[in-house]
Protein backbone atom coordinates (compact mmCIF):
# COMPACT_ATOMS: atom_id res chain seq x y z
CA UNK A 1 0.00 0.00 0.00
CA UNK A 2 1.21 3.53 -0.72
CA UNK A 3 -1.13 5.76 1.22
CA UNK A 4 -1.23 9.53 1.57
CA UNK A 5 -0.31 11.57 4.62
CA UNK A 6 -2.33 14.78 4.86
CA UNK A 7 -1.70 17.49 7.44
CA UNK A 8 -4.66 19.50 8.75
CA UNK A 9 -3.41 22.90 9.83
CA UNK A 10 -4.50 26.53 10.26
CA UNK A 11 -2.09 28.76 12.10
CA UNK A 12 -4.84 30.19 14.28
CA UNK A 13 -6.21 28.10 17.14
CA UNK A 14 -9.80 26.99 17.59
CA UNK A 15 -10.88 27.22 13.95
CA UNK A 16 -11.80 23.53 13.60
CA UNK A 17 -8.71 21.43 12.77
CA UNK A 18 -9.62 18.66 15.20
CA UNK A 19 -13.26 18.72 14.11
CA UNK A 20 -12.19 18.50 10.45
CA UNK A 21 -9.71 15.67 11.13
CA UNK A 22 -12.24 13.57 13.06
CA UNK A 23 -15.06 14.18 10.58
CA UNK A 24 -13.11 13.59 7.36
CA UNK A 25 -11.37 10.58 8.89
CA UNK A 26 -14.74 9.04 9.79
CA UNK A 27 -16.26 9.94 6.42
CA UNK A 28 -13.45 8.34 4.44
CA UNK A 29 -13.40 5.20 6.61
CA UNK A 30 -17.16 4.88 6.01
CA UNK A 31 -16.40 5.22 2.29
CA UNK A 32 -14.27 2.07 2.63
CA UNK A 33 -10.79 3.51 3.05
CA UNK A 34 -8.37 2.44 5.76
CA UNK A 35 -7.78 5.64 7.72
CA UNK A 36 -5.54 6.75 10.59
CA UNK A 37 -5.96 10.06 12.38
CA UNK A 38 -2.98 11.21 14.40
CA UNK A 39 -3.09 13.74 17.24
CA UNK A 40 0.04 15.88 16.84
CA UNK A 41 -0.76 18.13 19.81
CA UNK A 42 1.76 16.66 22.27
CA UNK A 43 0.87 17.63 25.84
CA UNK A 44 -2.66 18.81 24.99
CA UNK A 45 -4.33 15.89 23.27
CA UNK A 46 -8.04 16.17 22.45
CA UNK A 47 -8.72 14.29 19.21
CA UNK A 48 -9.38 11.19 21.39
CA UNK A 49 -12.17 13.00 23.30
CA UNK A 50 -13.74 14.41 20.15
CA UNK A 51 -13.83 10.85 18.76
CA UNK A 52 -15.08 9.31 22.01
CA UNK A 53 -12.04 7.02 22.25
CA UNK A 54 -10.35 8.50 25.34
CA UNK A 55 -11.00 5.48 27.57
CA UNK A 56 -9.27 3.02 25.26
CA UNK A 57 -5.82 4.60 25.00
CA UNK A 58 -2.91 2.40 26.04
CA UNK A 59 0.07 3.70 24.06
CA UNK A 60 0.63 6.96 22.17
CA UNK A 61 2.64 8.45 19.33
CA UNK A 62 5.68 9.13 21.51
CA UNK A 63 5.76 5.45 22.57
CA UNK A 64 5.76 4.46 18.88
CA UNK A 65 8.58 6.86 18.07
CA UNK A 66 10.62 5.78 21.09
CA UNK A 67 10.24 2.14 20.06
CA UNK A 68 8.20 1.19 23.15
CA UNK A 69 5.39 -0.27 21.04
CA UNK A 70 4.36 -0.99 17.45
CA UNK A 71 1.95 1.24 15.49
CA UNK A 72 -0.66 -1.54 15.73
CA UNK A 73 -0.49 -1.44 19.55
CA UNK A 74 -0.89 2.35 19.75
CA UNK A 75 -3.63 2.64 17.11
CA UNK A 76 -7.05 2.68 18.82
CA UNK A 77 -9.69 1.10 16.59
CA UNK A 78 -13.04 2.86 16.39
CA UNK A 79 -15.70 0.24 17.24
CA UNK A 80 -18.48 2.01 15.34
CA UNK A 81 -16.63 2.62 12.09
CA UNK A 82 -14.54 -0.11 10.49
CA UNK A 83 -11.12 0.86 9.22
CA UNK A 84 -10.82 4.00 11.39
CA UNK A 85 -7.88 4.21 13.80
CA UNK A 86 -6.64 6.91 16.17
CA UNK A 87 -3.01 7.35 17.14
CA UNK A 88 -3.24 9.53 20.26
CA UNK A 89 -0.85 12.21 21.44
CA UNK A 90 1.07 11.87 24.68
CA UNK A 91 -0.06 14.03 27.57
CA UNK A 92 3.08 13.71 29.61
CA UNK A 93 5.80 14.80 27.22
CA UNK A 94 7.20 18.12 26.05
CA UNK A 95 6.32 19.22 22.52
CA UNK A 96 9.90 18.90 21.26
CA UNK A 97 10.25 15.23 22.24
CA UNK A 98 9.33 14.53 18.57
CA UNK A 99 11.57 15.82 15.79
CA UNK A 100 10.78 16.15 12.06
CA UNK A 101 13.00 13.14 11.24
CA UNK A 102 10.94 10.99 13.63
CA UNK A 103 7.78 11.97 11.77
CA UNK A 104 9.33 11.25 8.38
CA UNK A 105 10.10 7.73 9.67
CA UNK A 106 6.59 7.30 11.11
CA UNK A 107 4.91 8.58 7.94
CA UNK A 108 6.84 5.98 5.92
CA UNK A 109 5.32 3.25 8.11
CA UNK A 110 1.80 4.78 8.08
CA UNK A 111 1.75 4.98 4.26
CA UNK A 112 2.20 1.20 4.20
CA UNK A 113 -0.63 0.53 6.66
CA UNK A 114 -3.28 3.12 5.73
CA UNK A 115 -4.82 4.57 2.58
CA UNK A 116 -5.09 7.96 4.28
CA UNK A 117 -3.41 9.37 7.38
CA UNK A 118 -4.58 12.75 8.70
CA UNK A 119 -2.29 14.68 11.04
CA UNK A 120 -4.22 16.96 13.40
CA UNK A 121 -1.74 19.79 13.80
CA UNK A 122 -1.58 21.97 16.91
CA UNK A 123 -2.21 25.71 16.48
CA UNK A 124 0.77 27.87 15.59
CA UNK A 125 3.81 27.35 13.41
CA UNK A 126 6.20 25.94 16.00
CA UNK A 127 7.48 22.41 16.66
CA UNK A 128 4.18 20.53 16.23
CA UNK A 129 3.57 22.26 12.90
CA UNK A 130 7.15 21.66 11.73
CA UNK A 131 6.93 17.97 12.69
CA UNK A 132 3.62 17.59 10.87
CA UNK A 133 4.62 19.26 7.62
CA UNK A 134 7.92 17.36 7.49
CA UNK A 135 5.88 14.16 7.13
CA UNK A 136 3.03 15.35 4.92
CA UNK A 137 2.38 14.70 1.24
CA UNK A 138 -0.58 17.09 1.11
CA UNK A 139 -2.16 19.76 3.30
CA UNK A 140 -5.62 20.93 4.25
CA UNK A 141 -5.70 24.48 5.62
CA UNK A 142 -8.73 25.29 7.77
CA UNK A 143 -9.87 28.85 8.32
CA UNK A 144 -13.00 30.65 9.45
CA UNK A 145 -14.45 33.76 7.77
CA UNK A 146 -12.63 36.06 10.20
CA UNK A 147 -9.84 38.44 9.31
CA UNK A 148 -7.39 37.08 11.92
CA UNK A 149 -7.97 33.50 10.81
CA UNK A 150 -7.56 34.39 7.12
CA UNK A 151 -4.33 36.22 7.87
CA UNK A 152 -2.88 33.22 9.76
CA UNK A 153 -4.04 30.86 7.00
CA UNK A 154 -2.21 33.05 4.48
CA UNK A 155 1.02 32.75 6.48
CA UNK A 156 0.66 28.96 6.78
CA UNK A 157 -0.10 28.62 3.05
CA UNK A 158 3.16 30.48 2.31
CA UNK A 159 5.09 28.11 4.59
CA UNK A 160 3.51 25.07 2.92
CA UNK A 161 4.35 26.31 -0.58
CA UNK A 162 7.93 26.87 0.62
CA UNK A 163 7.97 23.11 1.43
CA UNK A 164 6.50 22.31 -2.02
CA UNK A 165 3.20 21.19 -0.46
CA UNK A 166 0.16 22.50 -2.34
CA UNK A 167 -2.55 23.28 0.20
CA UNK A 168 -6.31 23.06 -0.21
CA UNK A 169 -8.68 25.17 1.84
CA UNK A 170 -11.71 24.40 4.02
CA UNK A 171 -13.66 27.44 5.20
CA UNK A 172 -15.41 26.40 8.41
CA UNK A 173 -18.07 27.93 10.67
CA UNK A 174 -19.81 29.95 7.97
CA UNK A 175 -23.01 31.60 9.21
CA UNK A 176 -25.08 32.29 6.05
CA UNK A 177 -27.38 34.77 7.82
CA UNK A 178 -24.40 36.87 8.94
CA UNK A 179 -22.86 36.77 5.48
CA UNK A 180 -26.19 37.86 4.02
CA UNK A 181 -26.35 40.79 6.43
CA UNK A 182 -22.80 41.81 5.61
CA UNK A 183 -21.60 40.95 9.14
CA UNK A 184 -19.31 38.11 8.09
CA UNK A 185 -16.84 37.67 5.24
CA UNK A 186 -18.27 35.54 2.44
CA UNK A 187 -16.31 32.57 1.15
CA UNK A 188 -15.68 34.55 -2.04
CA UNK A 189 -14.06 37.31 0.07
CA UNK A 190 -11.83 34.73 1.76
CA UNK A 191 -10.86 33.14 -1.56
CA UNK A 192 -10.00 36.54 -3.00
CA UNK A 193 -7.37 36.95 -0.27
CA UNK A 194 -6.09 33.36 -0.24
CA UNK A 195 -5.51 32.26 -3.79
CA UNK A 196 -5.65 28.57 -3.12
CA UNK A 197 -7.81 25.62 -4.24
CA UNK A 198 -11.05 25.27 -2.31
CA UNK A 199 -11.79 21.82 -0.85
CA UNK A 200 -15.00 22.57 1.01
CA UNK A 201 -17.35 25.00 2.75
CA UNK A 202 -18.74 24.07 6.16
CA UNK A 203 -21.48 25.96 7.99
CA UNK A 204 -21.71 26.62 11.70
CA UNK A 205 -23.77 23.69 12.94
CA UNK A 206 -24.96 22.87 16.50
CA UNK A 207 -24.59 19.18 15.66
CA UNK A 208 -20.80 19.67 15.74
CA UNK A 209 -21.00 20.58 19.42
CA UNK A 210 -23.29 17.59 20.13
CA UNK A 211 -20.86 15.33 18.28
CA UNK A 212 -17.85 16.69 20.17
CA UNK A 213 -19.50 16.44 23.55
CA UNK A 214 -20.88 12.93 23.06
CA UNK A 215 -17.99 11.52 21.02
CA UNK A 216 -20.47 10.50 18.28
CA UNK A 217 -19.03 10.83 14.78
CA UNK A 218 -20.53 13.89 13.08
CA UNK A 219 -20.97 12.00 9.83
CA UNK A 220 -23.23 9.51 11.66
CA UNK A 221 -25.56 12.26 12.86
CA UNK A 222 -28.74 12.64 10.86
CA UNK A 223 -29.50 15.96 9.17
CA UNK A 224 -26.17 17.57 9.94
CA UNK A 225 -25.29 20.16 7.31
CA UNK A 226 -21.65 20.13 8.47
CA UNK A 227 -21.65 16.31 8.47
CA UNK A 228 -22.80 16.11 4.87
CA UNK A 229 -20.26 18.78 3.85
CA UNK A 230 -17.51 16.61 5.40
CA UNK A 231 -18.80 13.54 3.56
CA UNK A 232 -18.53 15.40 0.28
CA UNK A 233 -15.04 16.60 1.19
CA UNK A 234 -14.10 12.95 1.81
CA UNK A 235 -15.32 12.04 -1.66
CA UNK A 236 -13.43 14.98 -3.18
CA UNK A 237 -10.22 13.76 -1.54
CA UNK A 238 -10.64 10.32 -3.00
CA UNK A 239 -11.82 9.60 -6.48
CA UNK A 240 -14.27 12.48 -7.01
CA UNK A 241 -12.13 15.64 -7.17
CA UNK A 242 -14.70 17.50 -9.27
CA UNK A 243 -17.72 16.89 -7.02
CA UNK A 244 -19.32 20.38 -6.92
CA UNK A 245 -18.93 22.43 -3.76
CA UNK A 246 -22.35 23.39 -2.39
CA UNK A 247 -22.84 27.08 -1.78
CA UNK A 248 -23.87 27.47 1.89
CA UNK A 249 -25.75 30.63 0.87
CA UNK A 250 -28.04 28.45 -1.27
CA UNK A 251 -30.06 30.23 -3.93
CA UNK A 252 -29.88 33.49 -2.00
CA UNK A 253 -26.14 33.65 -2.53
CA UNK A 254 -26.60 32.88 -6.19
CA UNK A 255 -29.19 35.61 -6.76
CA UNK A 256 -27.27 38.10 -4.65
CA UNK A 257 -24.12 37.48 -6.68
CA UNK A 258 -26.03 37.70 -9.93
CA UNK A 259 -27.67 40.92 -8.75
CA UNK A 260 -24.28 42.37 -7.87
CA UNK A 261 -22.96 41.51 -11.34
CA UNK A 262 -25.85 43.30 -13.07
CA UNK A 263 -25.74 46.33 -10.80
CA UNK A 264 -22.05 46.76 -11.60
CA UNK A 265 -22.82 46.81 -15.30
CA UNK A 266 -25.68 49.29 -15.03
Ligand SMILES: Nc1ncnc2c1ncn2[C@@H]1O[C@H](COP(=O)(O)OP(=O)(O)OP(=O)(O)O)[C@@H](O)[C@H]1O
Pocket residue numbers: 010012013014015016017018019020121122123172173174202203204205206208209212226
Ligand atom coordinates in the same frame (compact mmCIF):
# COMPACT_ATOMS: atom_id res chain seq x y z
N1 LIG B 1 -18.75 23.85 11.80
C1 LIG B 1 -18.83 24.04 13.13
N2 LIG B 1 -20.01 24.38 13.72
C2 LIG B 1 -20.09 24.57 15.06
N3 LIG B 1 -19.05 24.46 15.90
C3 LIG B 1 -17.84 24.14 15.38
C4 LIG B 1 -17.66 23.91 13.97
N4 LIG B 1 -16.35 23.60 13.77
C5 LIG B 1 -15.75 23.62 14.98
N5 LIG B 1 -16.64 23.95 15.95
C6 LIG B 1 -16.37 24.10 17.40
O1 LIG B 1 -15.31 25.02 17.54
C7 LIG B 1 -14.47 24.65 18.62
C8 LIG B 1 -13.04 24.54 18.13
O2 LIG B 1 -12.95 23.46 17.21
P1 LIG B 1 -11.67 22.51 17.15
O3 LIG B 1 -11.30 22.03 18.50
O4 LIG B 1 -11.93 21.51 16.09
O5 LIG B 1 -10.59 23.58 16.67
P2 LIG B 1 -9.01 23.41 16.56
O6 LIG B 1 -8.58 24.22 15.39
O7 LIG B 1 -8.66 21.97 16.54
O8 LIG B 1 -8.52 24.06 17.93
P3 LIG B 1 -7.02 24.02 18.52
O9 LIG B 1 -6.23 25.03 17.75
O10 LIG B 1 -7.21 24.40 19.96
O11 LIG B 1 -6.50 22.62 18.35
C9 LIG B 1 -15.03 23.35 19.17
O12 LIG B 1 -15.80 23.63 20.30
C10 LIG B 1 -15.88 22.81 18.04
O13 LIG B 1 -16.95 22.02 18.52
Ligand SMILES: [Mg+2]
Pocket residue numbers: 017018019046120121122
Ligand atom coordinates in the same frame (compact mmCIF):
# COMPACT_ATOMS: atom_id res chain seq x y z
MG1 LIG C 1 -7.32 20.89 17.79
